[in-house]
Amino acid sequence: MFNDFKIQDEDRPAYIQVKEYLKRLIAKGALQENQKLPSTREMSVLLAVSRNTILAAYSDLEEEGLIYALKGKGSYVAGVHRTSEESQPALQTDWSARVSGYARKAVELDRMKNGIRTPRRSTISFTSIAPDEQLFDLDHVKRAFLDRMALEGHVLLNYGYAKGYKPLIELLMRYMEQKGVELEGKDLLITSGFTEGFDIVLSALHRRHGAVLCENPTHQTAIKNLKLNGFDVTGIEMEHDGIHLGKLKEALMERAYDCAYLVPSYHNPTGIVTSPAKRIALMKLMAEYQIPVIEDGFNEELRYSSSHALPLMSIGGRGNGVVYLGSFSKVLFPGLRVGWVLADKQLIDYLESIKRARSIHTSTIDQAILFQYLHNGHLDKYLKRARFEYKKKYEWTRQCCEKYLPDARLSGDGGLHLFLEFAPGFDTHKLLASCSEQGVVFTPGDMFYTDGSGRNTMRIGFSRVSLEDIEEGLRIIGATARMQGQK
Structure with missing residues (x-):
């Protein structure tokens, strides 16, 4: 016994690796209740580690109630409740027959x-x-993390709010205002990236008609989530300056739709930017047929010329029919899973409750790092x-x-x-x-x-x-x- 131990990770404390090794032996029954363990000196030789390492491992195991020490006699294995292999109930489930249609569709x-x-x-x-x-700006990201942790680390490591980290919400509201968006009557929810935001919005929509309009082609993740949420997807072909308005009008005349999903800037996959004139005509058409719009702000910041088109939400003015999904994942750091939904206050109220039920909140540390990085002026x-x-x-x-x-x-x-x-x-x-x-x-x-x-x-x-x-x-x-x- 004990001849199969070896240090797996030189960067990890040795005493923890010893402790975990002994815990596995106890859990498996290789070390029996009340069995005497080798002395710390003997164990250090058996495992080829220092005696201090064994002392620390034994101390932790005793604190966890897995071993006990008798003065002058040594350390022993404590009683651990376990069942024999013969008495273990072998519950076998055919999961291929148990998973839902949603799960099957997700794999497909x-x-x-x-x-x-x-x-x-x-x-x-x-x-x-x-x-x-x-290209990642590592030094300033590290600085942002240290700055925020120094200010409120105890808060960031606890539960956060479903709606999001308030300083970041306020900053992103100002950011969207700079894009020409009218904020009156609107509110913002922080999500774990675009995909969660999109899924939450779709799950909140009443599938009255069970149909959604979008560009054809369009973002594959969006197609996947639309289908997983039970929507029939109608794609409208594109021209060099955006969606084909004539084809769109024909589709609107043929049947009713619950909403439209559109990517007006640096569209995925075509890279097309919908022209300003077409954006206005598009929004007039959506208003005429009363079709809410989910706008994907994909890559808006990565323009390589002086031309810049305003988001569809800014063209909508004081109207509340556009839901904007934003993220810096393609611009900054995808590892910080932070996105946002900007929409009508009443809708955000519903989305906040859905978010709370699903994931409680987006990582507060991620939100705080992003906030501090933006607040320090490094984005531009x-x-x-x-x-x-x-x-x-x-x-x-x-x-x-x-x-x-x-x-x-x-x-x-x-x-x-x-x-x-x-x-x-x-x-x-x-x-x-x-x-x-x-x-x-x-x-x-x-x-x-x-x-x-x-x-x-x-x-x-x-x-x-x-x-x-x-x-x-x-x-x-x-x-x-x-x-x-x-x-």
């Missing part, structure tokens, strides 16, 4: 679980549209640097696409990705299979379409790819696409 729609597998570490991957961690400086770096990659990716994939239609006005559309009948899944063998992967576009189309499209995420790999990867994709087109 889980692209991360069932999607692209990177064949080797040297692969050039265009699948991600996450920010480049090399970081965005200036990020835009500079991403703009280089954006322009280089466009140039490489035009050079190596001249026959594909290209879209994308900013953000962290570009979208390519090949001739009808071209299959990007076959292209992916061939490119993957050569060490290049990308995202086929059909996963973003609401109607099963789009197999001739693909999304190229460039944010985490070097300039050299961008060219090499697109050269391989282009050469492989030409060979495929010749067959």
Whole structure:
């Protein structure tokens, strides 16, 4: 006995690893009740650790009631209630027959679980549209954490409020006001990123018609959550400057909808920015047919030119029919799971109760770090640097696409990705299979379409790819696409 122990982690206190090892032996019955343990000196030799390590481990085990000491005699294993293996009730459940339709649908729609597998570490991957961690402003994030913990660490480590951390709520309200949003009659809820906010909003909606309008293609996570919440999704094709208003009007005349989900800026996956004129016309149409709008503020900050379009919520003025979902995940740090919902006060009141029932509150530490970072004025400086770096990659990716994939239609006005559309009948899944063998992967576009189309499209995420790999990867994709087109 004791010959199977070894230190697993040099950075972790040795006495804790010894304590956990002995706890496992006691729990499994390898050490029996009232069995005498080796002396601290003997155990230190058996486990090849210092005697002080054993003393500390024994002390903790005694405090936890797992061993007891008899003066002058040594340490013994305390009584632990356990059942013999023969008497343990073997409860076996066939979970495949017990899970709900919701769970089955979640697996079916889980692209991360069932999607692209990177064949080797040297692969050039265009699948991600996450920010480049090399740009992360670590020093100022550390400073923000230390500043906030020094001020109210005891508060941050306790339960928070379902609605959110008040200083961050107030800061984000001012932030949205700078975007031209009229705040009268509106309130804000902090969520754990965009996805939770979207799911909470959808769960609060009465499925009177069971149908939602959106752009086609659109954000795959949004499609997944709409379907999981029981909505029928109708996608409206896009033009170079946003959703096709004529097609949208036709859809509105054909049936009733519960809401519309729209991504007007640096749309995922096309990268299209809806023009200011079309935004106004779009909101007039939504007002005419009384369709509430869920606006995804995806990547709004990553514009690479001086032009900037106001959110749909700002165009709505004092109206309360737009629900804005915001997040800094694609701009700052996705590891801080903080997003927000800005909407009518009455709706936020409902959403707050749903949030409280589901997850109690978003991590207060995450919220506080983000607040302090923004409060210290680092966002604008970081965005200036990020835009500079991403703009280089954006322009280089466009140039490489035009050079190596001249026959594909290209879209994308900013953000962290570009979208390519090949001739009808071209299959990007076959292209992916061939490119993957050569060490290049990308995202086929059909996963973003609401109607099963789009197999001739693909999304190229460039944010985490070097300039050299961008060219090499697109050269391989282009050469492989030409060979495929010749067959």
